[in-house]
Amino acid sequence: MEKHLINIEGLSKRYPAQSGSADLTVFEDLNFGINKGEFVCIIGHSGCGKSTILNIIAGLDDASDGIVIMNGKEVVGPSLERGVVFQNYSLLPWLSTLKNITFAVQARWRNWTKDQVVEHSLKFLKLVGLEGVENRKPSQLSGGMRQRVSIARAFATQPQLLLLDEPFGALDALTRGVIQEELLKIWSETKQTVFMITHDVDEAILLSDRILLMTNGPHARIAESVKISIDRPRDRNTIIHDSAYYPIRNHLVEFLVSRSRELSGGESSKPLDTQESGAPLEVDPGAKNTEELEAEKNNVAVLVK
Amino acid sequence: MLKSLNVRSYVLSFVILVALLGLWELLNQPPETTEALTEYEILMGGADQEARVPPPSAVLKLAAEELGNPFYDAGPNDKGIGIQLGYSIYRVLAGYLLAALIAIPIGFVIGMSPLMNKALNPFIQVLRPISPLAWMPLALFIIKDSEASAIFVIFICSIWPMLVNTAFGVANVRNDWINVARTHELGRVRTAFTVILPAAAPTILTGMRISIGIAWLVIVAAEMLVGGTGIGYYVWNEWNNLDLSSVIFSIMMIGIVGMILDMVLSRATRLVEYNE
Structure with missing residues (x-):
């Protein structure tokens, strides 16, 4: 088994019982790992505890059971090694755009000079396509620009793991598409490890190496780990023509529509099929069968002729 | 449109001012005397014997005189309006800054620590509604100095809005x-100064603005009690002199200084x- 950057083992979250009802178990017994350099998305319906998982990995929330291990050490409390991009941007509104970034860079490298900090910050602002707005306050930026600042802030601190909590949830479809591509670009340049929550199936396919599928809560579980076998670099316009795209998409949609409910945990539920390690079953709906591979080869041969 | 709105509002304000002053002037004319006054009546002030509020013309005349030479000092009972206001402002600022120095750090602690909040809340709730002047006898007895007692009264009245607002602002900084x-990975102190303080600053400043307003209200009453100097003492002293023009003039000055203090804090x- 390859060594993961981060391992989640037996993670559960329960809220203590209110009078007259049982404990509320949001999710239980989650096991998965993320490799270095991997882009992993997690999809599931509202209320399955996705954000809670992300907050626990970030160290902002405590698990009821189980542990998060990063680089062989248990995660206790937040750290600069795990950068977070929040859905609502969480920029500090009294600071300018540039100050919002230098704030983070300074926290990361305390002994850097002011010039170093500013130079580094500007580099990352440029990377997300924001130039000339350094001195504007977040309230003077559009939603898309604010989220870019937030992404720049997270990438600028160069954490080992980047956690994105539905970063595009509040954006319109056009802006969303543009920033997705920017995120892909930065990710391929920086080789960051990313763990991201999303509701958007197409977004998940475009961005990730693997998608974790969560069943409905309460008693949510991770049912499958879906491999996205589509070559990179990917492009928003051409990815839908990839032969693996629709098999993967149909698999995800089918899961969200029906299986996410059927597979939901609880007292009456069946145990899930898992790997030996307890990690979710790996599936690869986009894998090409031999016939298709043959056909492709022939096509190439025809073209060459 | 905006400009014309401003112009129209100025014009309207001016019309209201003239109307009010005119009404005041007309209603307070000395009664016409039909017969010649007797010698006795002239000695006793004649027609002025009948109590009446001085008309605005008299007040404005006095205001021009007083403001023309605001800082003269002709003994304990005759000082310029500038000196009297100066004493009051000094007392207000001394008590107010002392209160800020204590209220803001304690408010921070209360806002950040639910334990301190619960532990200190009963004290605040009991002490806050006490009229600041009720502390005066105790202050005079313990401090044995009327000047310092007045400052203490200002201190005790301006501490509460700042304390409560600071605690509220700090406790409600967005998660x-x-x-x-x-x-x-910012430590507690760095978080307090770089995130919580700027986030709560508008709420804290609002508390400070409420406090300075209350302090300016209270100083007049406090100075009427302790006497000696200050605008509150001046008002009461002129009342004892039956100089109503001076009383009205000082009332106006109290209003104007209060407005300036509020404007400074509002700026x-x-x-x-910040806008979110």
Whole structure:
């Protein structure tokens, strides 16, 4: 088994019982790992505890059971090694755009000079396509620009793991598409490890190496780990023509529509099929069968002729 | 449109002012005397014997005189309006700044620590509704100095709005911003200064603005009690002199200084305000 950057083992979250009802178990017994350099998305319906998982990995929330291990050490409390991009941007509104970034860079490298900090910050602002707005306050930026600042802030601190909590949830479809591509670009340049929550199936396919599928809560579980076998670099316009795209998409949609409910945990539920390690079953709906591979080869041969 | 709105509002204000002053002037004319006054009546002030509020013309005449030479000092009972206001402002600022020095740090602690909040809340709730002047006898007895007692009364009345607002502002800083500080591994002190203080600053400044207003209200009453100097003493002293023109003039000055103090704090609030 390859060594993961981060391992989640037996993670559960329960809220203590209110009078007259049982404990509320949001999710239980989650096991998965993320490799270095991997882009992993997690999809599931509202209320399955996705954000809670992300907050626990970030160290902002405590698990009821189980542990998060990063680089062989248990995660206790937040750290600069795990950068977070929040859905609502969480920029500090009294600071300018540039100050919002230098704030983070300074926290990361305390002994850097002011010039170093500013130079580094500007580099990352440029990377997300924001130039000339350094001195504007977040309230003077559009939603898309604010989220870019937030992404720049997270990438600028160069954490080992980047956690994105539905970063595009509040954006319109056009802006969303543009920033997705920017995120892909930065990710391929920086080789960051990313763990991201999303509701958007197409977004998940475009961005990730693997998608974790969560069943409905309460008693949510991770049912499958879906491999996205589509070559990179990917492009928003051409990815839908990839032969693996629709098999993967149909698999995800089918899961969200029906299986996410059927597979939901609880007292009456069946145990899930898992790997030996307890990690979710790996599936690869986009894998090409031999016939298709043959056909492709022939096509190439025809073209060459 | 905006400009014309401003112009129209100025014109309307001016019309209202003239109408009010005119009404006041007309209603307070000395009664016409039909017969010649007797020698006795002239000695006793004649027609002025009948009590009446001095008309605005008399007040404005006095105001021009007083403001023409605001800082003269002709003994304990005859000082210029500038000196009297100066004493009051000094007392207000001394008590107010002392209160800020104590209220803001304690408010921070209360806002950040639910334990301290619960532990200190009963004290605040009991002490806050006490009229600041009720402390005066105790202050005079313990401090044995009327000047310092007046400052203490200002201190005790301006501490509460600042304390309560600071605690409220600090406790209600958005959790997201605290999380930003946490994920960037900022310590408690750094978080307090770089995130919580700027986030709560508008609320704190609002508390400071309420406090300065209350302090200016209270100083007049406090100075009427302790006497000696200050605008409150001046008002009461002129009442004892039956110089109503001076009383009205000083009432106006109290209003104007209060407005200036409020404006300063309102400007300061604008400096720390932010849009989300």
